[in-house]
Amino acid sequence: MLRSCASRLRTPGALRGRLGGAPPPARDSRPPPRSFSSEVIYVDHSLPNPSWSKDMRLLFDQFMKKTEDGSWKRLPSHKSVSPQRTEEVKTFFPDAKPIKEHMSQAQLFPRSLEEGLGFEYAMFHNHVENRTVCIFQGGPYLQGVPGFLHGGAIATMIDSTVGMCAVLAEGVVMTANLNINFRRPIPLCSVVVINSQLDKVEGRKLFVSCNVRSVDEKTLYSEATSLFVKLDPKKSLT
Amino acid sequence: MLRSCASRLRTPGALRGRLGGAPPPARDSRPPPRSFSSEVIYVDHSLPNPSWSKDMRLLFDQFMKKTEDGSWKRLPSHKSVSPQRTEEVKTFFPDAKPIKEHMSQAQLFPRSLEEGLGFEYAMFHNHVENRTVCIFQGGPYLQGVPGFLHGGAIATMIDSTVGMCAVLAEGVVMTANLNINFRRPIPLCSVVVINSQLDKVEGRKLFVSCNVRSVDEKTLYSEATSLFVKLDPKKSLT
Numbered sequence: 001m002l003r004s005c006a007s008r009l010r011t012p013g014a015l016r017g018r019l020g021g022a023p024p025p026a027r028d029s030r031p032p033p034r035s036f037s038s039e040v041i042y043v044d045h046s047l048p049n050p051s052w053s054k055d056m057r058l059l060f061d062q063f064m065k066k067t068e069d070g071s072w073k074r075l076p077s078h079k080s081v082s083p084q085r086t087e088e089v090k091t092f093f094p095d096a097k098p099i100k101e102h103m104s105q106a107q108l109f110p111r112s113l114e115e116g117l118g119f120e121y122a123m124f125h126n127h128v129e130n131r132t133v134c135i136f137q138g139g140p141y142l143q144g145v146p147g148f149l150h151g152g153a154i155a156t157m158i159d160s161t162v163g164m165c166a167v168l169a170e171g172v173v174m175t176a177n178l179n180i181n182f183r184r185p186i187p188l189c190s191v192v193v194i195n196s197q198l199d200k201v202e203g204r205k206l207f208v209s210c211n212v213r214s215v216d217e218k219t220l221y222s223e224a225t226s227l228f229v230k231l232d233p234k235k236s237l238t
Numbered sequence: 239m240l241r242s243c244a245s246r247l248r249t250p251g252a253l254r255g256r257l258g259g260a261p262p263p264a265r266d267s268r269p270p271p272r273s274f275s276s277e278v279i280y281v282d283h284s285l286p287n288p289s290w291s292k293d294m295r296l297l298f299d300q301f302m303k304k305t306e307d308g309s310w311k312r313l314p315s316h317k318s319v320s321p322q323r324t325e326e327v328k329t330f331f332p333d334a335k336p337i338k339e340h341m342s343q344a345q346l347f348p349r350s351l352e353e354g355l356g357f358e359y360a361m362f363h364n365h366v367e368n369r370t371v372c373i374f375q376g377g378p379y380l381q382g383v384p385g386f387l388h389g390g391a392i393a394t395m396i397d398s399t400v401g402m403c404a405v406l407a408e409g410v411v412m413t414a415n416l417n418i419n420f421r422r423p424i425p426l427c428s429v430v431v432i433n434s435q436l437d438k439v440e441g442r443k444l445f446v447s448c449n450v451r452s453v454d455e456k457t458l459y460s461e462a463t464s465l466f467v468k469l470d471p472k473k474s475l476t
Binding site: 152163 | 343347351356385393401414415416417419426427
């Protein structure tokens with residue numbers, strides 16, 4: 001049953017009305033205050049900051065150039081989600097029980113490490129081609145084998161990118177499967193490009209694939225396929 | 239070619255001589271100092287701390303009980319790796335180029351978030367049965383969909399557990415494939431049990447599977463298969 005082989009819900013709510021192609025302002029170079037105020041958690045983190053390497057900035061500028069004719073859009077990214085989105089989730093999981101006492105501290109996993117130490121990334125989407133690209137610089141706190149990224153960190157950015165590709169194509173979806181082939185280790189603090197593509201839609205099933213390459217595209221680090229299931233907002237899953 | 243379909247190296251070096259079944263001391267309840275001194279990075283983080291829930295402590299005690307007859311061993315876990323292990327990695331990737339300027343900050347990804355906010359876990363291994371079990375409490379900074387764990391956080395702990403199972407069975411290995419079926423979302427801050435098992439060894443290939451269940455074992459959250467490739471210490475990969 002589709003309902004039982006699905007896992008995680010993705011909604012387009014957080015992106016609604018916030019996609020834009022205008023050149024963004026650079027983020028403040030001062031370290032962010034350690035606070036959970038709405039001022040901090042709704043900061044757009046997919047903008048350049050002082051921890052970004054030259055490669056990361058060059059790639060960002062290249063993709064921003066592509067947004068100028070409207071074919072590509074930069075996707076904003078925040079640490080937290082709006083209360084409205086939390087309500088959307090309840091529609092699909094009325095019987096699931098998040099543990100409420102910790103919810104005030106909740107943060108989006110790929111944005112939970114401090115600037116420069118974890119996941120630095122920005123995503124761009126081409127709606128006509130159903131493609132989402134993520135430029136990703138993995139910081140020193142993402143280590144697995146000494147000097148290289150942990151497989152879980154790679155999986156996290158792959159999952160985030162293919163998930164974004166699926167939700168922007170078809171609305172509310174859940175990940176059912178993620179299948180990753182690791183080809184070569186990714187050096188810590190280097191920059192890679194994750195290219196994802198919606199391959200086909202069969203009924204409520206969406207098939208999205210991606211590859212992870214070096215900036216010069218010569219090195220293939222990983223490849224992945226994924227399956228998402230589109231949800232019917234009128235039907236709960238439990 | 240096996241060499242090109244492998245990805246990440248895992249060595250038993252970090253565990254050598256450090257497996258022990260004696261009841262461990264509880265970790266200090268004070269927050270750790272924000273320092274990179276060896277004193278801090280070589281702390282064993284797979285011991286109870288004040289952020290652990292009642293479920294997590296009960297499970298830990300149950301598995302510690304199983305270590306008393308020597309059939310199970312608790313696996314220690316640290317934020318950083320020894321210089322000796324870094325040298326081991328160079329044997330296999332002489333041409334790979336970690337970016338050295340950041341290496342002093344490097345930390346093991348699943349241990350890089352502060353106590354209680356990210357990955358709280360402890361692993362136990364049964365050498366006769368080739369099984370590794372991970373008890374895992376996913377903190378509020380691991381959020382994906384509001385109220386639930388991010389798929390990347392689940393993938394990270396699955397990867398860590400099956401990887402540990404493979405390395406303890408056959409020595410130095412690399413992950414070639416990780417294939418995860420997500421069945422149900424995992425509530426943020428709940429405790430789950432990841433059960434991994436070495437299924438078969440074919441030449442240099444190791445097949446390890448696992449499932450992720452609730453503490454009462456009634457809910458199956460995820461299932462995964464993985465492929466590892468055993469390395470020959472005398473042969474480099476590049």
